[in-house]
Amino acid sequence: MPREQGRKVVASNRKARHDYTIIDTYDAGMVLTGTEVKSLRAGRASLVDAFGHENNGEIFLHGMHIPEYSQGTWTNHEPRRVRKLLLNRSEILRMQIKLRDDGVTLVPLQVYFNNGYAKVELGLAKGKKAYDKRQDLAKRDAEKEINRELGRRGKGMA
Incomplete structure (x- = not known):
């Protein structure tokens, strides 16, 4: 089966653009389990109350809700688990410097598939x-x- 081409948006956080001034945006891959990917492909995800957090030189996404896959069995995932984001070292360092500023936070703007890979668009935001x-x-x-x-x-x- 050929890989998907193009960009397919799964979830969008429109309220973030209303509540925050977006300073800079980054695209990051996500470390997901199989049932999470299947649930995302079905178009089911929510970015309400989600935020990014830096810990020991890595960026994690907290609070993103991916509901359990309906055909999943005991292998199903936890809906609101913390997910690791995949970024280049230089991007993480730039984020760390900007996140030290007062009032700057990391907000997910979109979750999408780009050529078959699940990605999240992050925004460095100021309230x-x-x-x-x-x-x-x-x-x-x-x-x-x-x-x-x-x-x-x-x-x-x-």
């Missing part, structure tokens, strides 16, 4: 204040209104 969130919403609404008006003018309606 937004309530007024930052309101400014972003106002900016987005203004851009929508501008695009709507330009569309009307292009059609000769205004």
Whole structure:
């Protein structure tokens, strides 16, 4: 059977982009068991309350929920276990330096399959204040209104 080609998104953490300012992003592989991969291929995962943590020069993903595989037996996995992430040494060192800053955290943004391999997109993030969130919403609404008006003018309606 040929390997999958392209990128297939399994789970996305849209709330993270609303609650945090993303400073930098990294793509990392994950160490998974067989039933976890099968459950991910079925499109079942949740990134709510998930975060990355550095421990002894390695990066781990905590709180990601991959439900048990329905056809799994006694070999099924624990849904919220800690998963090791696979990154280059230089990427880990850059992350460690940036994570030392106050208020910076590691947030998973997406879980996806890239050419058959399960990957997670991590973002180095800094929390937004309530007024930052309101400014972003106002900016987005203004851009929508501008695009709507330009569309009307292009059609000769205004």
